[in-house]
Amino acid sequence: MLMDFTRISVELVIGFFSLFIITQLLGKTQITQITPFDFISALVLGELVGNALYDNEIGVEKIIYSLALWGLLIYLLERITQKWRKTRGFLEGRPSIVIHKSVINKKELKKAKLDIDQLRHLLRSKGVFSLREIEYALLETDGTVSVMKKHPYDAPTNQESNIPPQNVTLPVPIISDGEILTENLDEYNLSEQWLLNELKKTGHRTPKNIIYAEWEEGKPIFFMPFSEEDRKINLSK
Template identity: 75%
Template sequence: MMDYGRIAVELVIGFFALFSITQLLGKTQITQITPFDFISALVLGELVGNALYDNDIGVVKILFTLGLWGILIFLLETITQKVRKTRGLLEGRPSIVIHKGIINKKELKKSKLDIDQLRHLLRSKGAFSIQEVEYAILETDGTVSVLKKHPYAQPLNEDLNIPFKAVTLPIPVISDGEILKDNLDEFNLSEQWLLNEIKKIGYHNPKDIVFAEWEEGKPIYVMPYSEEDATTN
């Protein structure tokens, strides 16, 4: 029982320590992950996982190890933000793998990328033929950005002479039967206003709605629970 108690304590502490470190490091750990970020995330998880089953490693050592590793990663992130010249060395540089429609074999070889892998990345961006691509840039996170040749590029509203229309952002206001108060407050909307709006279209209780979305200048969009869902709720 003592071992189970020790594991439980170390697991809970390790969980919150990892959560704190990921909050400190910011969203780039996920949204703009580089190979080093991926490895550092694995190491953080391994540090906690290995410590749980090692009786000689206590809570203090776990916190010290996680703290030191987190500080090193944080310092690295800070350096790359403050000193621009270090970004190429520490984060890598984007590579132009297709230049004016011609594949740059030197950059492909340098990036350890073959033609089949490049074609796979291009297809993920909607370019199913290399001849459609004018420029392709391999980003530091392994994705590719594509600029198509003129005949294959999508027309813009400006090209089609479509009249100007203001762009608005759809905002979720109800999710799983719960009113999203933070979203309402952000756009100076009240709960009473929302209740009045859903009443206009026949709903008297937010709990009857699985999802509702508001967009400026448009009627509120409501998706109710299905009859089957309503009976289970």
């Protein structure tokens, strides 16, 4: 009996610190921006430790091996999505515009396996109880909804403050991690040459110097350059 308690204690302590190390390596997004795959991964990691505690045939070395291998696979997946932007859509998914200019996009709802009632539930969780208030709504990869309200309903209520009406526009990312998002440019009839010309006006010769840029109708392009440290890393590749 004493040997059983000793074995369980040792395996539990090792499993505890192994899980702690893995979650630290994988980063905070495992909690703050959890995706369905992240959720499944967390369950698997917990099951690996939990099952090992009550199986006498599974030793400490097998627990460590299983946790290390699963953690390595998740880590490699994270590194792939960080290094190669084109893999992110397939491996992590993309946000879906489920409401576009006050019109519900049924095609995107169908892809996300959502109906109107489920969408309204997600919107209520954001404090939106009427669809008439919404200009844009995006279904994020973690299953939450981000909302951009129409101008009269934006808080504090512009209608009550007698602020003149303004057009509501959606910011569009056009550069990410030093790469031009040509699909977004094409969607809004923007040319790559136009973007390069605008970029030169800011003193940057190439998109590789820009970590993020977004375009919004009627506003100047927002450019966010890489930090000096990140820029040196990019140049060394």
